[in-house]
Amino acid sequence: MKRTAIIAAMLIGSMLTATAQPNEKGSRNHEPRMERECILPNLTDEQNAKIETMKIEHLKVRNQHQAEMAELRASKRKLMIAEKPDQKAIDAVLEKMGAKQTEMHKAAAAHKLAIRNLLTDEQKVVFDSRPPKGKHGGRHGNHEGCGHRKMEMHPNCPRNNN
Numbered sequence: 001m002k003r004t005a006i007i008a009a010m011l012i013g014s015m016l017t018a019t020a021q022p023n024e025k026g027s028r029n030h031e032p033r034m035e036r037e038c039i040l041p042n043l044t045d046e047q048n049a050k051i052e053t054m055k056i057e058h059l060k061v062r063n064q065h066q067a068e069m070a071e072l073r074a075s076k077r078k079l080m081i082a083e084k085p086d087q088k089a090i091d092a093v094l095e096k097m098g099a100k101q102t103e104m105h106k107a108a109a110a111h112k113l114a115i116r117n118l119l120t121d122e123q124k125v126v127f128d129s130r131p132p133k134g135k136h137g138g139r140h141g142n143h144e145g146c147g148h149r150k151m152e153m154h155p156n157c158p159r160n161n162n
Helices: 001-022 045-080 089-119 121-129
Strands: none
Touching: 045 089, 089 121
């Protein structure tokens, strides 16, 4: 009995130690994100400035969309757990969520096309060949395209330490 307790304590201690260690890829929240301009070849200062401005504007729109979606999800949850759920009210919220999701996708597509319009033909080839970003972009097994994978920077990238 005493021996079993000691073994159990050692196992628990080793599990706690193992989970406290950072993984070899680094923490998802602390890993630096790869910027678009580092992936595209030969961006001019003017292109970089325009892309950065467009990115900031898009992030403002996206943040607003995400906040509105969070409100709609909370509203749906409140309706779902009510004493007597109102199917019509739930359906109305779901319709709003679908419309908001479509609006978000349209804004993202417009943003990507606006950036693409700034690029040269060579840059467009690289831009178009990148895997999709997002929660489900790329291949699921290796999180390719999800914004937290390691990519080799283009040699002309200003953030390249070579």
